[in-house]
Amino acid sequence: MRLTLGMRTRIRQTATILCFALLLAGCAGLRPAAAPASQATVVLVSIDALRADALGSGTMPTLDAIAADGVHARWMNPSYPTLTFPNHYTLVTGLRPDHHGMVHNKMRDAELGHFVSKDASAADGRWWAGGEPLWATMQREGQPSAVLFWPGSMAEIHGERPSQWRPFDKTMSVDARVQQVLEWLDLPAAKRPRFIAAYFDQYDVAAHQCGAHCPDAIAAERAVDAGLAKLRAGIAARSHGRRIDLVVVSDHGMADVAHGNIRYLDDIVPADAIEFEDDGPIVLVAPRAGHEAEAMRLVGRHDHSECWQRESLPPAWHYGSNPRIPAIVCQADEGWLLEVHSDKPFTQLMKGEHGYAPETPSMRATFVAEGPDFRRGVELPPFDNVDVYPLLARLLGVPALPNDGDIAPLLPALNP
Numbered sequence: 001m002r003l004t005l006g007m008r009t010r011i012r013q014t015a016t017i018l019c020f021a022l023l024l025a026g027c028a029g030l031r032p033a034a035a036p037a038s039q040a041t042v043v044l045v046s047i048d049a050l051r052a053d054a055l056g057s058g059t060m061p062t063l064d065a066i067a068a069d070g071v072h073a074r075w076m077n078p079s080y081p082t083l084t085f086p087n088h089y090t091l092v093t094g095l096r097p098d099h100h101g102m103v104h105n106k107m108r109d110a111e112l113g114h115f116v117s118k119d120a121s122a123a124d125g126r127w128w129a130g131g132e133p134l135w136a137t138m139q140r141e142g143q144p145s146a147v148l149f150w151p152g153s154m155a156e157i158h159g160e161r162p163s164q165w166r167p168f169d170k171t172m173s174v175d176a177r178v179q180q181v182l183e184w185l186d187l188p189a190a191k192r193p194r195f196i197a198a199y200f201d202q203y204d205v206a207a208h209q210c211g212a213h214c215p216d217a218i219a220a221e222r223a224v225d226a227g228l229a230k231l232r233a234g235i236a237a238r239s240h241g242r243r244i245d246l247v248v249v250s251d252h253g254m255a256d257v258a259h260g261n262i263r264y265l266d267d268i269v270p271a272d273a274i275e276f277e278d279d280g281p282i283v284l285v286a287p288r289a290g291h292e293a294e295a296m297r298l299v300g301r302h303d304h305s306e307c308w309q310r311e312s313l314p315p316a317w318h319y320g321s322n323p324r325i326p327a328i329v330c331q332a333d334e335g336w337l338l339e340v341h342s343d344k345p346f347t348q349l350m351k352g353e354h355g356y357a358p359e360t361p362s363m364r365a366t367f368v369a370e371g372p373d374f375r376r377g378v379e380l381p382p383f384d385n386v387d388v389y390p391l392l393a394r395l396l397g398v399p400a401l402p403n404d405g406d407i408a409p410l411l412p413a414l415n416p
Contacts, residue, residue: 139163148165150199264338375412375413387407388405
């Protein structure tokens with residue numbers, strides 16, 4: 001029997017989920033979160049690239065108030081690589097990027113071809129099939145969900161889409177995004193989502209242009225914080241007789257890169273010996289056919305960077321087994337970029353970047369939460385961002401799929 005593309009895709013998706021389940025069972029142990037009956041609504045907010053040290057800095061008083069009235073982590077450890085799409089999908093699947101398959105913002109797949117986070121490939125559910133986001137689980141459980149701009153929400157994943165979603169629109173203001181969340185909370189009970197995920201990229205966009213602490217980046221922090229104040233007030237006004245928990249996270253942090261802090265891969269190997277999808281702090285490198293020996297000269301320590309064969313990456317990064325990761329992974333030191341000479345270098349005196357080693361303090365992510373299910377005034381020790389997924393599943397009362405997370409570090413934050 002000849003298999004159609006659709007049949008091959010379904011077989012591949014099923015096999016992927018089974019493989020990951022077996023991998024987790026054999027290597028990490030299955031950690032399904034307890035799922036007590038709950039009718040809480042959870043509003044999950046991501047502030048892209050918000051550093052953990054923004055909390056308490058004085059620039060975001062609403063975020064500080066949420067932490068004071070609820071719980072916060074000293075910081076949250078991002079997954080490797082510290083990029084937007086990989087970590088956002090980790091937060092809603094509980095899987096490391098190596099397991100869910102979003103291994104970079106730009107990547108290649110032997111069957112699917114080329115993925116770029118900002119083009120049409122991001123709406124192709126086959127790229128996301130290595131995991132199942134919470135909104136898909138909610139939909140399958142018959143519970144409405146709504147997602148605003150969260151990576152993956154434009155795709156049909158395992159046959160499911162959020163009840164409410166919008167194509168990404170970078171021009172949509174902070175206030176308009178908050179208003180959309182509140183409108184979803186005002187839907188009639190039968191259509192009202194119990195899980196809402198909303199994405200705010202204003203700080204990330206500003207900091208990339210001028211640095212983590214430049215005036216425009218601080219202004220973006222303040223604008224998002226003002227939006228949080230409106231969201232928080234809107235939730236309070238709608239909480240009579242309703243349980244609404246607010247969880248605010250970031251995917252990773254942000255570091256400064258000074259003008260000229262660039263090292264060139266083609267100073268080590270000829271440019272025509274390698275191909276890669278993106279330059280920057282982390283570069284996934286594939287040797288070109290016939291140039292394998294030349295490309296392997298990249299492997300090792302270099303000035304302000306290091307390259308590894310994928311199977312030899314630091315174990316703490318939990319990265320290197322997914323087939324979408326090519327033979328060589330090059331990582332710049334904090335504050336440096338990797339490029340080739342044909343790239344156009346940035347011209348500003350300072351810019352912001354993420355994608356550095358997850359243990360780097362500037363890459364630390366933010367976690368704060370408040371609501372009827374959370375205690376007041378609790379500071380949690382640092383934990384990994386894979387642990388957010390079992391927490392969300394518990395709050396929502398839905399079964400958690402096999403995942404890399406562990407709810408134990410977050411149990412002290414919860415009311416009995």
